[in-house]
Amino acid sequence: MKKIINNPDKVVQEMLEGFLDAYGSVYKKTPNENGIYIENEKKQVAIVTGGGSGHEPLFFGFVGEGLAMGAAVGNVFSAPTPNTIIEVTKAVDAGKGVLYIYGNYSGDILNFDMATELAEYEDIQIKTVLVNDDIASASKEEAHNRRGIAGDVFVLKVAGAAAAEGLPLEKVADIAQKAADATRSIGVALSPGSIPSTGRYTFEIAEDEIEFGMGIHGESGIRTEKFMEADELTQIMMQYIFDDFEINEGEEVCVLVNGLGSTTLMELFIVNRKVTEILLNKGIKVHHADVNNYCTTQEMAGFSITLMKVDRELKTYYDKPAYSPYYFKRG
Amino acid sequence: MTNQINNVSSILTVAQVNDMFIYVGEKVIEAKAWLTDIDCAIGDGDHGIGMEVGFKHALEKLKANNYDKINDVFAEIGKAMIGNMGGASGVLFGTLFLSGVKGLEKIEQLDVAILGTIFGNGLLGVQSRGKAEVGDKTMIDALSPAVDALREANKNQLGLVATFTNATKAAKQGVENSKALVAKFGRAKSLGERAIGHQDAGATTISIIFESMQNYVVELENKGELLNA
Numbered sequence: 001m002k003k004i005i006n007n008p009d010k011v012v013q014e015m016l017e018g019f020l021d022a023y024g025s026v027y028k029k030t031p032n033e034n035g036i037y038i039e040n041e042k043k044q045v046a047i048v049t050g051g052g053s054g055h056e057p058l059f060f061g062f063v064g065e066g067l068a069m070g071a072a073v074g075n076v077f078s079a080p081t082p083n084t085i086i087e088v089t090k091a092v093d094a095g096k097g098v099l100y101i102y103g104n105y106s107g108d109i110l111n112f113d114m115a116t117e118l119a120e121y122e123d124i125q126i127k128t129v130l131v132n133d134d135i136a137s138a139s140k141e142e143a144h145n146r147r148g149i150a151g152d153v154f155v156l157k158v159a160g161a162a163a164a165e166g167l168p169l170e171k172v173a174d175i176a177q178k179a180a181d182a183t184r185s186i187g188v189a190l191s192p193g194s195i196p197s198t199g200r201y202t203f204e205i206a207e208d209e210i211e212f213g214m215g216i217h218g219e220s221g222i223r224t225e226k227f228m229e230a231d232e233l234t235q236i237m238m239q240y241i242f243d244d245f246e247i248n249e250g251e252e253v254c255v256l257v258n259g260l261g262s263t264t265l266m267e268l269f270i271v272n273r274k275v276t277e278i279l280l281n282k283g284i285k286v287h288h289a290d291v292n293n294y295c296t297t298q299e300m301a302g303f304s305i306t307l308m309k310v311d312r313e314l315k316t317y318y319d320k321p322a323y324s325p326y327y328f329k330r331g
Numbered sequence: 332m333t334n335q336i337n338n339v340s341s342i343l344t345v346a347q348v349n350d351m352f353i354y355v356g357e358k359v360i361e362a363k364a365w366l367t368d369i370d371c372a373i374g375d376g377d378h379g380i381g382m383e384v385g386f387k388h389a390l391e392k393l394k395a396n397n398y399d400k401i402n403d404v405f406a407e408i409g410k411a412m413i414g415n416m417g418g419a420s421g422v423l424f425g426t427l428f429l430s431g432v433k434g435l436e437k438i439e440q441l442d443v444a445i446l447g448t449i450f451g452n453g454l455l456g457v458q459s460r461g462k463a464e465v466g467d468k469t470m471i472d473a474l475s476p477a478v479d480a481l482r483e484a485n486k487n488q489l490g491l492v493a494t495f496t497n498a499t500k501a502a503k504q505g506v507e508n509s510k511a512l513v514a515k516f517g518r519a520k521s522l523g524e525r526a527i528g529h530q531d532a533g534a535t536t537i538s539i540i541f542e543s544m545q546n547y548v549v550e551l552e553n554k555g556e557l558l559n560a
Contacts, residue, residue: 078418107419217375
């Protein structure tokens with residue numbers, strides 16, 4: 001496996017150093033921990049996100065104007081430590097409280113919950129919204145067990161806008177939860193990603209096969225299928241979402257077609273073309289579509305489709321401007 | 332004096348406990364590739380890396396300090412894990428060591444009784460944080476039977492060598508049992524039945540920790556350095 005790294009034990013540190021070399025005029029790093037943040041100049045509710053490294057630009061790429069204000073950066077595919085989370089929390093809290101938004105994984109929950117306990121000692125008010133958009137990871141009845149994948153992007157976008165409007169913590173958390181509840185995703189994997197520090201692939205998949213619903217660390221999905229062309233694949237994935245989540249004619253959705261790392265934009269646009277066609281044929285309006293690589297798994301090939309069903313309130317916050325070097329939205 | 336009575340009062344000094352965990356840490360670090368294999372099968376493959384990170388930081392502290400109580404050895408390992416590993420295992424393994432000695436008075440000698448207390452407290456701490464029970468395919472599947480073995484050994488007045496031998500056997504049996512289980516926690520839980528046949532990585536690490544402690548005290552005994560109280 002060819003990988004452009006130096007010391008395998010220092011990939012996270014050197015990644016953040018390089019990020020700050022590029023964007024250090026805007027971003028700061030907590031001195032002793034891998035926390036990335038921006039100054040809370042408006043003294044608003046601050047959103048802190050985080051998770052394992054290896055999913056760039058998630059999570060620190062979503063720190064910016066109208067987005068999260070800080071990110072706790074973990075080791076590769078590992079939740080950040082409580083120390084990292086509390087340091088970034090202290091750096092961004094302006095007395096209005098902090099909302100934690102992250103994917104529903106045991107490790108992240110344990111570490112963010114420990115950080116929440118530490119925040120109590122600092123008199124910082126914390127609320128938490130978990131993103132659990134991956135319909136492949138558990139049944140509808142067990143939806144609380146579902147993993148968070150690219151849906152993080154929509155939840156952070158909407159919550160970030162609500163926080164930037166100056167809303168109180170309780171209200172920002174409610175809106176974030178509403179966005180999370182309205183979001184569903186499903187992904188497919190064509191080839192595995194790798195762990196830089198071991199130089200190994202995280203799983204195996206046959207050359208002529210495709211895995212439906214595989215998680216962003218290589219957790220198994222719903223079923224393995226023979227490789228198929230884009231339209232058929234997209235059709236099947238969309239059907240999974242429709243089976244899970246009622247979207248009626250006349251309703252509106254935001255769409256995200258997210259690449260996992262080594263699938264090209266060319267392929268993602270071909271998928272988006274079919275997603276749009278399927279939605280329009282059902283009389284569902286696309287409020288906004290985004291095609292990008294936001295939630296990746298090193299060089300994993302594959303993509304996910306995310307739909308967020310939007311009403312007037314969610315659209316209001318979704319449409320506000322936002323900016324980071326890896327995500328931007330015109331108002 | 333029979334061997335049994337000789338065993339009853341065997342103890343480890345603070346320096347020996349410190350040494351023992353340096354040895355344990357090195358053994359866990361050596362097992363990195365194996366733990367990675369196990370975790371790749373049903374998790375995301377980072378368990379070995381995480382344990383290496385945690386123990387590397389712990390070993391730095393253990394090698395640099397002269398502790399005057401055993402509580403500090405455990406607490407230092409726990410803090411190093413929580414502070415540096417990340418992931419679920421950082422919090423859970425860190426909690427095992429940290430809550431093991433939380434609230435205990437100064438311990439200057441490790442005997443079988445206090446061993447049961449420490450790991451018993453550790454088990455409770457891990458369970459109250461992680462919410463897992465025996466049968467959920469987690470570290471608890473090895474830790475809980477090992478703790479039972481420690482308590483049983485104390486009741487039967489066994490020495491440290493026999494105690495660690497029994498606890499290791501129990502932990503390894505727990506690892507074996509974990510193969511038949513469906514996971515309720517962690518990334519393996521989305522696998523359902525497909526997790527069956529694979530052992531849990533966290534439970535495996537617990538068995539490595541106990542086996543390393545066993546090896547350490549056996550070696551002490553062989554060298555005639557295992558002390559009596």
